[in-house]
Amino acid sequence: MKTITVLALTALAASAAAGCGQSGARDEAQAVTERFYAAIADGRGALACAQLSSSTAQAVAQQARRPCREAVLDLSVGEGAVERVHVAITSAQVVLAGGENAFLDREQGGWRLDAVGCRFESSAPRERPADCEAES
């Protein structure tokens, strides 16, 4: 019985630790997303690019054949009002107002946006990847 109690308490402590970690992760992912959209609205391209993952920032620059800090301001994205954040281990989906989505990944420096300006087709939203304005 003692063994079962110890195992149950360990499992509970692990769940609590994981739960607290996820709450912090949700806040961080939301903050990065809001910072990106605020930077776009303010015309601060370098700050917006700093919120993107390195591969996504590179893709934005390559696609426009201009530096990321300039090209990112041409992306067609919404206002960035966050409605929901789903965190799953080191990945996250942020649902924004107007049906827009952003996807994040946790890199060595913290949460970064892997895809922004993403929209799902209303006919088959669950199994078809979103169309994104920028992705890695």
Added chain:
Amino acid sequence: MRRFLRDNGLALGFGAIFLAALVGQAFVGHSAFNDEQLAHQSETVSLWRYVTSSSFGVDVLENWQSEYLQFTLFILGTVWLLQRGSPESKELDKAGGESDRAQRIGRHATAESPKWARVGGLRTFVYSNSLLCLMTTIWLLSWLGQSVTGVVAYNADRFDHQLPALSWFQYLGSSDFWDRTLQNWQSEFLAVGSMVVLAIYLRQRGSPESKPVGAPHGSTGVEG
């Protein structure tokens, strides 16, 4: 101490190899997880973060639930289902819950019988099914745990491909949940079924899971 080890060798031995295998799984799973993270240019995680993650949880629990289901069904199935010649089966005329006398309950209990086998009524009924009840409970809890951790691990993969999050209810109907579940179930059912049949014809000297080496193939319910 030596006597304690001898008297509990089976439980201690399997407890030890269980822990060794679980620790081994944690280390190699952590390494594989971080390899995958690096391939996606994502952050690597500590061993503690990994063993408290849903990725490790679902890998552990999907196996636990199938093992407990296997024994739950084996305990329940062997009450009624018989197999001629198998030491895993009861004798062919004993299908069912058997008489109180055969089960030594109520007034047929002996002085050494557990108290709840002697007292009769609800307590004896509960005790008569306690092994099945606990195994079923552990199976259902670990299967629930598999679904809760599985949806997180599956969503992590979906987010990497710009797919939307699934809710827990949606995940219960997903191919990932049933793939993880059924791939474990089929292997457990195969192992139990093959042991029941192979033990009709093959022997392991000294093992209670086998008939005595010289027992005829047709003798049922005999343990060596």
